Amino acid sequence: MRAFLPLGISLLRALALVATITFIVFLLIRAVPGDVVDVLAAQGDLTPAQQAALRVDLGLDGTVAEQFLRWLRQAVAGDLGQSVRFGRPVIGMVEQAIPSTIVFAAAAFSFGLCLALVLALGALMAPRSPLPALVEAINLWSIAVPTFVAGMAAILVFSIWLGWLPVIGNMVAPVVILGLDIAGQLAKPLLEELREARLAPHVRAARARGIHPVLVAARYVLPKTVPVLLALSSISLASLIGGTMTMEALFGLPGLGSLVLNAVSGRDYPVLQAVVMVLALGVVLINAVADLARRLTDPRMRA
């Protein structure tokens, strides 16, 4: 029962965060000199009356606070406005983009997490093998080699030089590249944590009793690292989102990343506003869930 109070608080905080971010975006977009109507007016000739009518149509009339409240009311009712460029309801575009982004990000993250676990456990169990060096190397790789450079290299090598088409529109290469990046971020701190966990008295006692090392690792060492792993995962979430957007742009995959980047270049602000809100909501919710999971798994935080 106790666990639900922090849950409620962190959910409330999460919602407040999303509202703050959404409002900031709203303000920023409206702080840009020249709105869509100005852009359209510059392209064709619109009379001032038509411009005013268009502003009412697009919800761009009145003060910023009025606009925000109106937008929020509609958003809660499931109406995120119309795309300025495509004339389609934004909610439909976002709904279409969300599944592919989630599938892609989840695939890359699971691959990265599994790889990090395998590498870190292997390096722990076999300290004289090349595995510890591999953990170092992959960590350096994830810091030093941007995902888009690795992706570009993959396109050059596999698609253009070897001719193993088609890399564009294919999910395998970007998932592997982003997964490697995530694994590089997770494996090293995980290994450090595992090494520390192995020194704990109850683990040493278990080893002294002659329990098989694999069983010791599975039953005593690994569970102890779960809270740290959760914390690490929520940190690498930010780079997961950035990486997903980059990979979508580079490999021509559909999704929120492609959607929002096109919205920026096309000044499609209703779309931009909606995607930023969805992304912020995603980040904040996942963080809240990770936080809760940490509370439940870490005895020190359960009290």
Add this chain to the structure above:
Amino acid sequence: MSGAAILPVGLAGRHGASGRLLAGGALVLLALAPGLVRLLLGGADPLDQDLLALNLPPGAGHPLGTDHLGRDLLARLTVGTWLTLGTGIGGVLLAALAGGVVALLALTLGGAARATAYAAFDLLRVLPGVLLALLTAVALGNGVGPVTLALGLSFAPLFAEVVRATHEREMAADYVAAAQVFGLGRLAVLWRHVLPNLAGPAVTLCAIVLPRCIVTESVLSFLGLGVSPDQPSWGRMIADASGFAEDAPHVVLAPMLALSLLTLGLSLLGEAARRRFDPLRREQRP
């Protein structure tokens, strides 16, 4: 901690930090060398277009060839060196300033100021850097300034965290308590005890964050959220050339190689610094 060999260079072998220092320094020098030569000898205009000489392979006149608009690749690469490095350094400095100074101020004032500042840092921490850059690009447009702002804001929480850790440790120290009993004011404590202990970790953190800043800048510029089209930062150059990778792979490869060398070298230097001073790790364990 085993001294692991992580580089094919062999230098990094058993020498640990000093090997990293050497290898990192060599890589960074290698990456910056063309830019340094340009600083000394000058070079062609990176924006000069020659529409009769598009995507030329390396040759006389254009040592590295030309890009899809007939611009000299070497000139762009060398100008890009300083643009890339400069934006990265600017981002680090802004992060240190925004994170460090604001955090110090907030911690000294305490109460509501502290709560507000760290709530803001928490907000920045959960916001992906790309999202931040999206906002700065929308509000301020493309260019070195907006990117630097995005970089500074997204890395500021790290500095705030280091400041908080150092501040807490110093405030709990007996000698600080003793000094306070003798009437040393808040600012004096800050000046005499917190700041000197902050200098080392802050500088180390700068070294760690610099390659990340450069990588982030290149990602943002690649996505079109970074520098403006006439500024040839390496990320921007890769983005521009990516559409012509089939016909002119050297145009996209050159900045890719330069960027990887630089960030790899800087990461090695940062890792060497981290092993030596380590601002973010918890207390050393037995």
